[in-house]
Amino acid sequence: MYKKISLEDKVIADLINLEDQRQQDHIELIASENYVSEDVMKAAGSCLTNKYGEGYPGKRYYGGCEFVDQIEVIAQERAKKLFNVNYVNVQPYSGSVANAAVYLALLQPGDRVLGLSLDSGGHLTHGYRISFSGIFYESHSYFVNDDGLLDYDEILRIAKEIKPKMIICGYSAYSQIVEFDKFRKICDEVGAYLFADISHISGPIIAGLHPSPAGLADVIMTTTHKTLRGTRGAIIMTNDEEIYKKINRSVFPGYQGGPLFHQIAAKAVSFGEALQPEFLEYQQQLITNSRVFCQTFINKGVKVISGLTKNHLFMIDVKSSYGLNGKQATEILSKVNITVNKNSIPNDTESPMVSSGIRLGSAAMTSRGFQEDEFIIIANLIDKVLREPENEALLTMVKKEIAKLTNSFPIKRSYMKH
Numbered sequence: 001m002y003k004k005i006s007l008e009d010k011v012i013a014d015l016i017n018l019e020d021q022r023q024q025d026h027i028e029l030i031a032s033e034n035y036v037s038e039d040v041m042k043a044a045g046s047c048l049t050n051k052y053g054e055g056y057p058g059k060r061y062y063g064g065c066e067f068v069d070q071i072e073v074i075a076q077e078r079a080k081k082l083f084n085v086n087y088v089n090v091q092p093y094s095g096s097v098a099n100a101a102v103y104l105a106l107l108q109p110g111d112r113v114l115g116l117s118l119d120s121g122g123h124l125t126h127g128y129r130i131s132f133s134g135i136f137y138e139s140h141s142y143f144v145n146d147d148g149l150l151d152y153d154e155i156l157r158i159a160k161e162i163k164p165k166m167i168i169c170g171y172s173a174y175s176q177i178v179e180f181d182k183f184r185k186i187c188d189e190v191g192a193y194l195f196a197d198i199s200h201i202s203g204p205i206i207a208g209l210h211p212s213p214a215g216l217a218d219v220i221m222t223t224t225h226k227t228l229r230g231t232r233g234a235i236i237m238t239n240d241e242e243i244y245k246k247i248n249r250s251v252f253p254g255y256q257g258g259p260l261f262h263q264i265a266a267k268a269v270s271f272g273e274a275l276q277p278e279f280l281e282y283q284q285q286l287i288t289n290s291r292v293f294c295q296t297f298i299n300k301g302v303k304v305i306s307g308l309t310k311n312h313l314f315m316i317d318v319k320s321s322y323g324l325n326g327k328q329a330t331e332i333l334s335k336v337n338i339t340v341n342k343n344s345i346p347n348d349t350e351s352p353m354v355s356s357g358i359r360l361g362s363a364a365m366t367s368r369g370f371q372e373d374e375f376i377i378i379a380n381l382i383d384k385v386l387r388e389p390e391n392e393a394l395l396t397m398v399k400k401e402i403a404k405l406t407n408s409f410p411i412k413r414s415y416m417k418h
């Protein structure tokens with residue numbers, strides 16, 4: 001049974017326990033967050049944090065790796081099975097470092113890359129000017145169209161003009177299906193590598209609820225802590241042995257030092273959970289919830305970017321819908337214990353620190369057991385609060401409603417049906 005943490009360092013223990021309470025008391029709608037099982041947390045908090053082992057299983061620079069070697073191989077095997085790929089590197093510390101390693105493996109500094117722009121839903125590491133990807137590479141962008149959708153003919157046109165060495169697909173804030181087969185064709189036409197960053201949609205992909213890039217993309221990267229519901233970190237996958245060798249060299253010694261074996265073990269545990277039938281049910285519910293949540297806003301005339309979502313997330317244009325910017329909307333919702341993040345929207349005139357949108361996701365609250373009814377209630381409460389942000393009586397009432405919901409749906413510490 002999960003208990004509050006007790007440490008000799010009371011200052012840090014108290015702060016961890018306060019954060020735990022915050023997580024219990026808030027409705028978590030940040031699309032990239034989730035609640036891992038207690039088993040995942042135990043592995044992440046284990047003695048493995050003591051171990052160094054630069055290199056790869058069977059080829060380490062340090063002794064004493066007989067058990068961590070086995071753990072790393074199990075993590076690789078489980079990931080291969082989940083994603084139906086031939087080779088997996090499970091060492092990346094984070095998605096951003098993993099993406100940097102992919103660039104290093106496939107490109108030379110200054111090479112051209114083509115990714116979705118940040119305000120269209122792309123990621124910083126997909127070519128944003130102040131990220132390594134925009135600093136060390138010549139980055140170009142494609143954009144969503146006026147309906148907030150990818151336009152594959154337009155992407156092909158840009159690709160022919162730019163002639164990138166690598167095209168990146170897979171996003172942080174795109175709610176529609178990514179057609180990896182179309183991207184493959186575009187890459188074949190212009191002679192580019194296809195790199196799929198599936199961090200947000202890896203859970204639905206595992207469950208067969210979104211097309212998979214396996215067999216289409218040259219390299220696939222996913223973080224492990226979003227819809228996949230594992231510990232924080234990332235993995236890089238490919239079917240090409242030569243690319244795999246380059247990826248391995250780019251991760252270590254290219255960008256990283258010693259692998260974080262406690263995190264690799266925690267990844268392995270979460271991959272084991274994702275191989276269970278309960279995980280597929282979770283993914284199905286997460287998408288059902290997201291669609292109902294999104295539809296409730298659409299029914300109220302709220303401007304949802306790209307229309308009805310097809311995955312676990314969607315974005316609302318809070319400026320045109322409520323006359324608020326994303327920063328204000330985030331702060332107001334936080335007052336009633338609803339956690340979201342501000343997000344740039346297509347053609348945003350505000351800076352990313354302010355933005356005109358918010359991004360909403362269903363992954364975390366679905367893990368707590370929310371179903372359609374609860375997401376409809378939450379959409380109604382969010383809508384009320386954003387329409388009348390200065391109505392203190394309303395905010396107090398909503399906060400009480402939120403407390404009822406969070407008390408009725410405590411954070412689960414195991415997802416297995418025993």
Ligand code: DSN
Nearest residue numbers: 031032095123172173
């Ligand atoms: N920060 C992640 C997200 O929220 O989508 C991406 O890096």
